[in-house]
Amino acid sequence: MDTETDEVIEGVGPRLRALRRHRGITLADLATTTGVSESTLSRLESGQRRATLELLLPLARTYNVPLDDLVGAPRTGDPRIHLTPIHRFGMTFVPLSRRPGGIQAFKMIIPAPQEPLVPSPKTHDGFEWLYVLTGRLRLVVGERDLTLPRGEAAEFDTSSPHWLGSADGKAVELLILFDPQGMRTHIHADPHRPAR
Known part of the structure; x- marks a missing residue:
């Protein structure tokens, strides 16, 4: 073979x-x-x-x-990825990558909540990078409660308790890169390099 x-x-x-x-x-x-x-x-x-x-x-x-x-068979002739949305936790995840393991890319859509949401942070293995495409994201990571407008990005270790939701009651769209093995998916900051 x-x-x-x-x-x-x-x-x-x-x-x-x-x-x-x-x-x-x-x-x-x-x-x-x-x-x-x-x-x-x-x-x-x-x-x-x-x-x-x-x-x-x-x-x-x-x-x-x-x-x-x-x-994961290679498609012949047609380079397009056929997207199948996944609905989970009241959100929609649209896979943008198809390779097994390693970095996985998703478009994530958080709908406008029917009523104000109370954050319920969760943890899991890995590291996550996200970029706000539209709307205002409320991001809770550990003790931090942040609001990210369109165009802002964040990255965090998902073993820290975290939660994502709408900051203003409107829908939010994100681009998310997630690595289940815990490798960094965005290289702005090197954890081994001292902060300046």
């Missing part, structure tokens, strides 16, 4: 795990929906089980994505 094929095959497991976690689905729920055992799904995601058409077809149906998206 050539190197490109090996890379595509090795990327299937991490891509499936990232998609499942991003959709907020447990292995048990996925097993029930697809009819594939939980242990087989786990081995498939960890790379201990090789992907087959028999395993990938029910996953593609469940996730409602083309089979090519699950395996």
Whole structure:
């Protein structure tokens, strides 16, 4: 097998795990929906089980994505990315990148809230960079409560409690780069370099 094929095959497991976690689905729920055992799904995601058409077809149906998206097959001729919005936590995430692992890019849309929201900060592994495209973002990170207007950017370690919402009751659109492995996604600041 050539190197490109090996890379595509090795990327299937991490891509499936990232998609499942991003959709907020447990292995048990996925097993029930697809009819594939939980242990087989786990081995498939960890790379201990090789992907087959028999395993990938029910996953593609469940996730409602083309089979090519699950395996990361290169598209022939057409360089466009076909965007499938994901609705989660009352927000819309539009994936802008398709490679497994590493930096993931999303357009995030926070709708205008029906009533004032009380921040409920969460934590997870990784590092996040965001840029406000439209609206005014309220960003709570640790003890800081910030308002970012259109054109401002922020970056933070997502192991710190954080929350994103509308600062003025109107919709907000963001560009977000997220790295689940915790690598920095924006290189304005080097954590090993002393501040000036």
